[in-house]
Amino acid sequence: MKCPKCHFENPDDTIYCGKCATPLRPTEEISASHTKTLQVPTKDLTTGSTFAGRYQVIEELGKGGMGKVYKALDKEIKESVALKLLKPEIAADEKTIERFRNELKYARKITHKNVCRMYHLSKEADAYYITMEYVPGEDLKSFIRRVGQLPVKKAISITTQVGEGLAEAHRLGVVHRDLKPQNIMIDKEGNARIMDFGIARSLKAKGITEEGMIIGTPDYMSPEQVEGQEADQRSDIYSLGIILYEMVAGKVPFEGDSSLSIAVKHKTEIPANPRDINAQVPEDLSNLILKCLEKEREKRFQNVEELLSELRNIEAGFAAAAAPQQPQMPAFLIEAEEGPAEGERPVFVAREQELEKLGKFLDTSLAGKGQVVFLTGEAGSGKTALIQEFARRAQEEHPDLIVAGGKCNAQTGIGDPYLPFIEIMSLLTGDVEAKCVAGVITKEHATRLWNFIPFSVKSILDKGPDLIDIFAPGADLVAHGEAFASGREPWFFSLKKLVERKAALPTDSSLTQTYLFEQYTRVLEALAQQQPMLLIMDDLQWMDAGSASLLFHLGRRMKGNRVLIVGAFRPSEVDQGRAGERHPLEPVLHEFKLDFGDFEVEVEKAEGMQFVDALLDTEPNRLGTAFRDMLFKQTKGHPLFTVELLRDMQDRKLLVRDRKGQWVEGPELNWDTLPVRVDAVIEARISRLTDGLREVMTIASVEGEEFTAEVVARLQEIEIRKLVRHLSSELDKQHHLVSAKGIRQLERQRLSLYLFQHILFQRYLYNRLDKVERAHLHGEVGNILEALYGEQTDEIAVQLARHFEEAGITQKATEYLQKAGQRALQLSAHQEAITHFNKCLNLLKTLPDTPERAQGELMLQLTLTVPLQATKGLAAPEIGRALARVQDLYQQLGEPPQLLTAMAALAQFYSLRAEYHKSLNLGEKIIKASKGAEDLMPMLVSSCTATWPFLNIGEFSKALASAKKWIDVYDPEQHAPLAFVYGWDLGVIAMSVGSWALWFLGYPDQAGKGRDDSVALARKLDHPHTIAFAITFDIVTRIYRGEFQGVKELAEELTQLAAEKGFIYWEAHGIFYYGYMQAMEEQLEEGLTKMFQALDTLQAIGAGTCFTRLYTRIMEAYILARQTKKGLAIYDKAMEILQMYDERYCEADLYRLKGELLLVKAEDEKTQTGKLKKSKEKINEIEEEAESLFQKALEVSRKQQAKSLELRATMSLARLWQKQGKKEEARKQLAEIYGWFTEGFDT
Template sequence: MQCSNCGFENSDKLKYCGECGAPLPVLCPNCSFVNPAQFKFCGQCGTRLTEPVSSHPGPGENVETRNRVAAKVPEAERRQLTVMFCDLVGSTALATKLDPEELREVVQQYQKACADTVNRFDGHIAQYLGDGVMVYFGYPVAHEDDARRAVRAGLEIVDATQKLNERLQRDFHESLAVRVGIHTGLVVIGEMGGGAKREQLALGTAPNIAARLQGFAEPNTVVISSATHHLVQGFFKQQSQGMRVLKGIVPPLEIFRVLNESGAHNRLEATMNAGLTPLVGKHKELQELVAAWQRVKSGERQAVLLNGEAGIGKSRLLHAFKQQLAHEPHLWLECHGSPYFQNSALHPLIEWLQRVLDFRREDACDVKTKKLENWLSHYQQPASETLPLFAGLLSVPLGDCYNPPKLNPHRLKQKTLEAWLAILMEMAQQQPVVLVVEDLHWADPSTLDMLNLLLQSTQTARLLALFTSRPEFMPPWGESPDVVQINLNRLTQDQVETMVAQVTGAKMLPAPVLRQIVTKTDGIPLFVEELTKMVLESGMLREDNNHFELNGALPPLAIPATLQDSLMARLDRLAPVKEVAQLAATLGREFSFELMSAVALVEETTLQQGLAQLVKAELLYENPHPNGHGATYVFKHALIQEAAYQTLLKSRRQYYHQRIAQTLVEKFYDTASDQPELLAHHYTEAGLIETAIAYWQWAGENAIQRSANIEAISHLTRGLDLLNTLPENAQRDQLELELLTYLGVATAATKGYTAPEIERIYHRARELCERVEYSPRQSSSMLGLWKGTLVRADFEKALALAQECMRLAQKKQNAELLLTGHLTLGVTLASWGELARAQEHLTKALELYQPSEHRTDAFEYGEDPGVVCLSYLAAALWMLGYPEQALQRSNDALALAEKLAHPFTLALALNFNGDLHYLRREQHMMLERAERLIALAEEQGFPFWRACGEIQKGSALFERGQHDEALALIDQAVAHLHAGGAQIGEAAGLAQRALAYGKMGRVEEGLQIIDEAIEMVKNGGERHIEAEQWRIKGELLLMQSDSGKFNGLLPAQQQQAEECFRRALTVAQQQRAKSWELRAAMSLSRLWQKQGKAAEATAFLSEIYHWFTEGFDTADLQEAKQLLGEFHLVES
């Protein structure tokens, strides 16, 4: 390896030149590309060239030293940042009045005031730009309240600048003014610059907007953007300044002037005016607090610690408890730990006293002393001893009336705490007291000493001490029996859904949106509320009466801006192992040590240590393997995983995803094979589009084979979305056709054959078929279009499509197309009443069908073609007069469907088998098949087949005499079919309903319905049912007698009925439908017998009866035989 600095030839294994010490270029171990020395990843293939910081130190440094250096210069990352820009007003004019040295001193004082304030709120001064200062809050370490810190810092900088003016006026007769602009937004932050001049800078619109905003501020004021306003609303008093156009920024922004702090200590207090979401899932804990209060009222001091993670609802529970006590005499005292004052002794007590005493900024010292005297006068403590203690605590100078206590600091603190405790006990003697101290995890040590003193005091005070803390807090009193700890749990799924409904005003969200909210929020009430609000404000939904609907495709829900800082703060506390967290987040919510170890370019022990830190910090749960072979890890919160992932730069993200995908393929093939959607996801995020599409298709096919059709739709749609990013060519067309084929199958299964999406899918597929030379998908695309027209009962169009399919098959001489052509023609002709031709085509289709060759057709076409052919052939055979052959074929179809174990095909077979039993008048068998069909359809999510099963069940129940229940069930099912656009079977259903009405005595309604059914068939409907329709109309006409008896009918009515029966016979004979002809003959023969034409009736019925060669045990032929016997008796 030649040194580019001195030309000396070095060994390839060296990192530094042996002649001059300069860093040597780095040879990539994967592709042999020569990279500059400072590269961490290969510029050619992306392989990592250096080990992570925690692996091995370089020459002349130890691990600790290098970690410190690395901590100072982190890699670039994405994060939410609150940017503050402060600018001096009139500095140019000031420069003309002051000596440059004096001006330098003034600017330095201003910058020091800014730096002191920023440091107090843990901000980061990014740049001094002349007399301007650019400050970041949320970098290099985030806090859960960075936006609030920025606004508080801005207000304090204004105050500090005004304090500087006292000296400036005295020394230079000049004064300063400052303008502050603050904005929150997403940035990429990292090292910028070159050579010796390098800075950690944020790139994005946020810094520009902050700088532009300060230009709209009046001197000595703070203005913020609407984005920051959304995060700090309720914590500050603000005034809208309207919409403003910022140079280079689109669209215009609403800006707000910050007046002062509102006094709110936490989010609950900040949102109080806007209204609180009702308490959910904490009623048991509330009752425990109420029980403690009852004991307090009886004179028994109680202490309770509410413990739970951020956002779990501790403050909300306290507020609900406070409302419970609203009508009871008590004194409620409240103070809070603060992240800003963790090292300020007794800050919660000081803040509480200032609030109780109504101290104001403008109060003079004597005014504050007087307020303190007035307050102490209510208690028995001697003011001469007590007032100096509290005055010292509150930094109020003592006048001549009081002597300062002559005590060492330790004893002074002790006496002050004892005085506070004595006053608290006096309060409890006057009335029951509730003392609330929130956020003990932020309390200073002296405050904890104060609470310890309280817990060691008398047990008989009427005092309830309520504390709140997060899980990391270790109480100084340990596991004291005097303190009851209540650990707050996460919400259940039902409780999350209840809370979502409260946020939406009881308006239902689309199921996929609700599902994402439940999954991502993990039962944390704050997360639930904020994510739901974000969804409602995002524009992705539109209101429709009592529910919301999606405006388009549902994207993955992002982390609300209100939660970004809180989540990022948790990650930043683990900076040394953040890279481990980022890689883990890229793997997913759950991952195995085995996989992570294979992907991570670190030693196993280093990785184990990093994961152990994440587990200890409660970012991950660890589930040890029962056999001791590694472990699996799960992110405690989905949003923590998302936050860690979102910090990665796009380039880094893609590298991780590609490495994960390659590792899965090479080392975890079983996982890759079982979960192709996992590979698809990683290849998608890696930007390897064509590979990702192939895996999304594989995932879709796998899901269809498991009857997971909703998942299949999701996978295949993802593939199609990616496909749209590729240039148009023949290969793209073929890929799209493959995806559409399977998408059509899954969509039909879940939404029915007539869903609008189905027609769009198969029309597009057909277009693509015409563009490719030949594709095996031509058959499935034509079949998909044909099914939609058939189920909509558009038989002319269905027949045209079937004929087109047959012509194409004959032209191509393709067996698959021939099978499809015969199947579609056979089914269409059967529905249209051309039964003999239907039988011919269906028989030919079955000859082409080979179960071993077509075993996967069900997954490609939606149903197995063999089962479809057998089912329709069975129906045709029954109508043609072969009831036993029909039953055999139908049972063969059912057996084949069960063997294939394809749920959608099984549903079809059960439906047709049930229909055949209905035709054979075997109600008990139809009911059994219907109930089995309904159960299967409910389990698998097949709405079309469920409705069909309910119609069959209703028909069976009607025959059992359960008329009202039966008709209600049928009406409900028909409504569902209509809603989905299905009309096939409607004419037959109407005929059944008309006959049912007649049997119930509602003859006129029955006649109206049967006329509607007949008209439907005339207009191109299901002609196979036409003969039965005319027969049923004739039967209804014979039911019109007022007395209910035949002799009550007028001759004209009898004549009309006979014409209907003759019409039924004519249609049946034209269709060669012997079973319909038999039924029509029985109806006409019965009429003739009642008219005294027994001989004619016998001869007529005998002829058709003796035509049959099978099925003599079926109900129709048994009834015909019985009628003939009755006619013979009448003749004799």
């Protein structure tokens, strides 16, 4: 009898598979109805086809135990429906069909907003199908997998909705009996809908279900259902309790390796308290859940109404407790009754058409259809003024609207990762004091953002914990959150604990940009559920590549949220590109145009004459048509030019006020003497400043569009209070050249930040300086900023690098470029990191050739490989060149001991690139150089790193010895932080690779224990990249040991974890092994498709290691499929990899599997050609070649001491000999290797 799981051939009278213990036939204790497996495949419907003359198939939605489900258009009623096509074996059972008919009669009576309507049970030819209401959305199981533990409020809401649907069904006498999260849809509005009442049984139709038959899903099955007893409404309550438990705990209470083991736990085990898993679960909710899960139904809620009543009481109490306490308003918001004075608004006229268009975009977004819109216009066209006016009006019209903005920086934006998004998150999490005090935002605006703090801080804690210290400083979150917490709230305790933990650990090197983007998006989605948001980003022409990618990610995901994203940029600068390449914003704009259609508001399109008239009429005047025509002729209606020219005319008394206070033409007005370009009018404005103020503005222009008053004060030797007075009065209110931005609080002091009111002012002043003046001033500005920021210079590394480079102080410039690159790496902004590191390398070349320079270059080249790997893949030629240069420099420096840690990292990198011998050679050097050294860490790390290359080249004993060296000294408390440096925990690596080595060497039980220990450690450490690594090794070890049960579930977990975190390499492995299990279950086409999809992904990212192992799995699938030609082609590919990288750990298996493919070919040849003499000769030749391959496999495995592979090869050879009549030789050969083993007899 063939095992349905592992395909092992068992004797006919066997009850359990001798290889994997899968039940093969029902026992006396378990009735046939409990274990019956349905094997007949479901008939497929193809997209576009018409079924039953009425239903046009749109797409397949999924499949389950009853059959496949499709979305279809009912052509008679012109509506989409869900069509469930029952499996043929179900359709062939008349008793089952009759039961469905009876139960459907009752299910159709249920009309409730939380229940999916059932329509008909019908028959087409030999196929039965059920039609039901189509509910677009996501099933609850998928939602839980994606989100993890749900917020308590959300879990209660879903449970209440499901309970209300169940209550209506129970009132009509219908019990679901298979309630599970897979049968609960969360529609696009967030409402819960119960599905599949089609198998529910009427309480009034007793006797229809066969006695003793289990109906239900093991994870959610009540104890009485486990025993095959009658299910009633209390059984549904039990299942609902399990679902609520899973929502708040993130997992079901009972888990096991088989359905039977889970079912037994429902009957015998007490569930863990959900509060022990999730501290945020209120005690009364935990008690409610446990009451639902009582083993005896008499102890549960006796009806759903009782459950709902208690649930509503808990919800009311929870809502009251969860409501943000009214904190004491901060001093900056209550210093004056009217609050801080709002800064003077910029002149704003003639933009009603643009405002109306933006208003329509906002209305659409507020209706839950998020939008992205861009304002485009050249310098001085009024984009910023339009944004500010739109935001002001939007807040007036919508009292709950949250507005936050950020802007890119002309001087540093290209290399300052995520700057606008960091500024937005800063405002959303309460960093509003500086802007409020400076008058940049109103008191009303600041108060809205301040009161939003509890939602934003909790959302970051729940949805984006990795954003802390990247997009939002942890210390600020704690400080702001404390204003809304007494200190006892669970969320605040969790926040403090998380911030402390992050502060104690280095930044996680395995954190991916994709995962950061996903967390940022989830936070905004959560916030938009609380209040609608308007997010503004200005000056996107200076946007960095990382911000462009994040904008694209957000824009795509905000479509279903109450969020409007408004960006502004100059199209001419985007069109020009950047450094000979496309501007990073350009592809984003292209994709958004496809997604959103009309998404641009062109500011330049306003009528120039209309603007001139509107601007003049903002104040009383008697300026006639002739004046207006001449002004338009002079400025062409250019907003900045027009505004500045009018101010110039007023300052020079060319326009004067009459007795009534109206503006009129002055007697000295002469149009021929007025500036004809905007730069000329700016020059005129600047020339009217005093020498002292002009010098202040010139120094400020060196720092950039944004500048620091304290820097200017030190350079000018002016008392800071006096300078701030000049800036805020004369230069702001009188001359309209600068405006206050806010305060920046440092550890020891605070800095006063100002902005040029337009970048054209800054550029004019800066461009008047010659090269010598610029270099001198950049150096002084850099030195002062360095002194002001002290130990916090990392925060402005990009600015300091620019100042020192412009000053010609190359050593300092390289120092800060390295810091800027490291900061970009911490933010997973890999493109920006590459830019900074390459720029630094180029600058280093200009310095004298000294050992210090060589050592600096070595560390830079090594660090550069990290972002190169993330963006271009491990096989990128740039990485090869960088690594070669590192080796050259190391030798050039005489292999100094202080670089051993760096070399250990290099050895690991070689290992990942499948350059195994380079890795091992370097590791040997490190170990020799470390002898006698105080710091043994490089030697130990090298020993751990060596496990993988030793294993890959087939040196299994050495791999095990290297693993043991690390395991013997490994201390989780001491060494766990290394996971954040190397990307994974070295203890888990050693245990995992060591477990493989043990299996190859013939110790499968010890391998299993090592595997279990590594997985347990990985899950305890809770380091995602390490968990992904451990799960992959768990999967492969199970396959090696023949433990196929659970592999598919692990592959799903791996795929989900890796996809969520952005671990492309591990996601590909999850997909591959899921496909492998499908192939082993004879879903060959689907399985092989997934396996090759995974291989394509791995090749695309440049993965070098692991291909020979994956190719052996594909060969196994082709053997099962009897596709020998394709299998032999894969063998050839595997041998190419083997020769290229000396990757020999699967060499023996490759020979063996080729031999097995040839035997399949021989069998097929025999079937096709019969007894022809020529064919017999050909078959004999094939079998001889197969035998030689088995012998080769034996030779290699013995050389490698790989006893498990030797056993496999011996079994293949023995089967062939037995077939050829050499039974005694086969028995003797097999007995010899079998006798060697001391463990693993059940594997």
